[in-house]
Amino acid sequence: MSLLTQQLKNALPTVDFHEEEALAPHTTVRIGGPAEVFCRAKTTLELEALVKFAKSNEIPLTILGWGSNTLIADRGIRGLVVRNEAKELEILETNESEKIDPHKVEARWQHAESKAVMPQFDSIVYDESGSESVRVRIAAGMPLANLIQILLREGITGLQWFSRIPATVGGGIVNNIHGGTHFFSDYIESVEVIDESGSLRELAAKDLDFGYDVSRFHNSKEIILSAIFRLYRGDVKKAQAIIAEWSRQKQLQPAKSLGCVFQNISAEDQERLSLPTPSVGYIVDNILNLKGQRSGDAQISEQHAAFIINTGKATADNYLALLKKVYIETKTKLDIKLTPEIFFLGFTQAELSFLDA
Known part of the structure; x- marks a missing residue:
């Protein structure tokens, strides 16, 4: 057992650490060398403890989500690699007097998306802004596919545009993913992070520098723990129709x-x-x-x-x-x-x- 693994096990005995874990299976392209030390964070509190310990002890730290847009070198990654699998979700009280302006992004991609990838998109797009809003706090490790189905069972819509995107909530925020004519930033109210000093902070959407496939997290060392989304008590059947059509179109995209x-x-x-x-x-x-x-x-x-x-x-x-x-x-x-x-x-x-x- 390496000194790093021993140090981590002593500090966090409930976490299961593995040395030289192959990272290729943790990516959608199935490419990449090993992690020096690897573990899974099952809860947000566990992720928080891992991040704070790594930062306070100057241990190189890498957080993985779905691994859908990350190319890992054949030599692998030194330090601690944490796969974030925290999936907590909490439906919050909504103050209807609070209005947030979604961060609209200049959409240079729209022509290619709507014409080349989804030719019939214009015929199925619709506006939900008149529906009752609902606030939901979601852990960064929640896979989008799971999240969308959980929300629909609760009668909550808004994220159907992002179906079939292989990502976690955290990864979706980092890259401000887009689906159809919608960006993730359209629905984000705030994000909870651990900053470079190891302190917890809540950042408003307006401070996240959202753009086309980009956010402040491309250049910061902050770790996303969770986010509050402003979603809708919308038409579930319409949302399911969007998912079905979007899924049909996405089947055309290459695997691995x-x-x-x-x-x-x-x-x-x-x-x-x-x-x-x-x-x-x-x-x-x-x-x-x-x-x-x-x-x-x-x-x-x-x-x-x-x-x-x-x-x-x-x-x-x-x-x-x-x-x-x-x-x-x-x-x-x-x-x-x-x-x-x-x-x-x-x-x-x-x-x-x-x-x-």
């Missing part, structure tokens, strides 16, 4: 991937290049002609060229080689610096230096 690798390009670049869509998948397929390209068992998907998939036993180096090729060729041929939608864990600065070139 990290989703779209890069953000869509800006409207300005789209206009400059006279492209029919801002989709990076269109660029990869029709301009770079890289659809189907392989590096080992990693492949630019034949089904959707914005995805890189693991067709067997792909390594992180395989995946990164394809990502790098797309990035460099787009920059060289189109003078566009793409923005990755995924996170990189365990890589050296030198290995990712091409992103700063």
Whole structure:
């Protein structure tokens, strides 16, 4: 047993720690080396204790949720890796006199989403803002798929737009995920975090720097514990219809991937290049002609060229080689610096230096 594991076991005897745990099974792309020490946080209090202990003892700490947009290096991750599986949910009292303005995000992605991914989206979108509102506090480790069904059983709607997105609540907040024409930030009132000093803080939505696939958590070292959402006592049958249609469309997306690798390009670049869509998948397929390209068992998907998939036993180096090729060729041929939608864990600065070139 390593000194780090012994230190953690002594301080937190109820937590089950594992050395050199393979992290590939904890990601949707099934790629990644081991964690030096790994554990699961089953409750928010357990997560809080782990985070505070790691911070106070200067132990390198990584929090994993669903692992759906994280590429882990083949060498793995040093320090403590915690998979957040806290799933508490509490329906709160709602003061109808309190009105919050949802954080609206400039939606450069909407054309590609509605026309390319979900052609009939415009026909099923509807507005729930006239429905009775309800506040719900939800733990960051709650999987979205579970959450949406739990809420619908309680007659609560609003998050149906995010069905079939493989994420936890915490990951959804970090990336301000979008579904159809809706962003997660549309529904968030506040977020409870542990800050860099180890103190608990409640942050209002207006302070979270929400944008297209981004939030303040991309640049801060705060750990999300839970969030309060402002949702609706809405039409459950309508919500279920959205889920059914969204699920049907999402079946077209490739498995064993990290989703779209890069953000869509800006409207300005789209206009400059006279492209029919801002989709990076269109660029990869029709301009770079890289659809189907392989590096080992990693492949630019034949089904959707914005995805890189693991067709067997792909390594992180395989995946990164394809990502790098797309990035460099787009920059060289189109003078566009793409923005990755995924996170990189365990890589050296030198290995990712091409992103700063």
